[in-house]
Amino acid sequence: MVRHDPVGPAARYKIRAEANQARQARPEAQRLADDHERAARAIELVAELVPEGRVVACYLSRDYEPGTLDLADQLAKRYRVLVPKIGIREDGTPRRIPDWAWFSGRKELTTGPFGIPEPAGPGLGADALARAELVIASALSAGTDGSRIGTGGGWFDRALLYRSTGTPVIVLLNDDEVQSHPQLPHDQTVDWLVTPTRTIQALIVD
Numbered sequence: 058m059v060r061h062d063p064v065g066p067a068a069r070y071k072i073r074a075e076a077n078q079a080r081q082a083r084p085e086a087q088r089l090a091d092d093h094e095r096a097a098r099a100i101e102l103v104a105e106l107v108p109e110g111r112v113v114a115c116y117l118s119r120d121y122e123p124g125t126l127d128l129a130d131q132l133a134k135r136y137r138v139l140v141p142k143i144g145i146r147e148d149g150t151p152r153r154i155p156d157w158a159w160f161s162g163r164k165e166l167t168t169g170p171f172g173i174p175e176p177a178g179p180g181l182g183a184d185a186l187a188r189a190e191l192v193i194a195s196a197l198s199a200g201t202d203g204s205r206i207g208t209g210g211g212w213f214d215r216a217l218l219y220r221s222t223g224t225p226v227i228v229l230l231n232d233d234e235v236q237s238h239p240q241l242p243h244d245q246t247v248d249w250l251v252t253p254t255r256t257i258q259a260l261i262v263d
Contacts, residue, residue: 072206076197076234080121083231092124094253095229099193100131102249102256106225107136107190114139114157114189116213117166117174122195123229126163126174133160139189142180143212144169155216156180186219194247196228200237203246203259217245227251 083091107113113136118125132138138160144167146152158176169175186192194213198206205228207213217226225248232252240246250257 069206072238073197073209076206077121079233080231083121088121088124091231091253092127095123095251096125096128096131098251098253098256099128099227099229102227102251103132103136103191103193109135110137111190112137112139112188113191113193114186115160115193116141116195118195119172119174122208123231125193125229126166128193129160130163133162139181139185140176141173141212141216142169142175142178143173144175147179152180155183155186155212155219157182157185157216183216183219186216187221189220189224191225191227192217192220193227193229196230196234196247198234198236198238199228199230199247199250199259200235201250201257201259202237203248204238204240205244205247206238211243214243214245225249 103113113132115125115129115132115138117140129138129140139157140160142156142158143152158178158180160176165177166174167177195208196205197208227249228247230250230252232254235250235252248259250259
């Protein structure tokens with residue numbers, strides 16, 4: 058059962074700082090090997106949950122995050138892939154709500170805010186996520202109870218509100234990041250955890 062205990066900003070800052078520090082300390086060779094194993098597990102899971110040719114959504118990773126650039130390329134061979142678009146809008150105004158765009162290959166990506174890759178194509182709006190039959194979201198940690206600690210800022214917590222009812226959410230983690238955390242009322246739960254060695258279905262009990 059997901060616990061909705063009070064969690065202060067200082068406690069969450071500490072969790073995120075320690076998780077980011079641990080990720081940055083991983084040797085590059087280990088990160089690349091883990092990405093390969095995790096991507097294979099993720100592709101197998103997506104194939105079980107979503108028919109080929111449908112729409113899936115996937116975050117685009119920055120340094121030290123579980124890598125998704127090769128994963129997105131592989132998914133795009135079987136599915137239509139939506140990815141986050143977080144930079145300035147075409148009219149020069151900032152994006153106030155989550156936005157998505159079609160993924161057309163990692164070679165077409167530009168560097169967006171905070172070093173996060175993003176597609177060059179036009180934004181489709183927050184409602185575009187309703188087209189996806191599965192979402193791969195970023196996370197720093199998640200538990201087998203479906204609890205999730207995001208990277209900060211609440212982007213995915215806001216974005217997931219626009220998904221269709223019942224759309225499964227997957228997070229990609231390192232093995233030592235599988236840990237349950239108390240949640241705030243606005244936090245969105247996840248359905249599957251994928252690590253380099255495990256594929257775990259979360260047991261979410263309200």
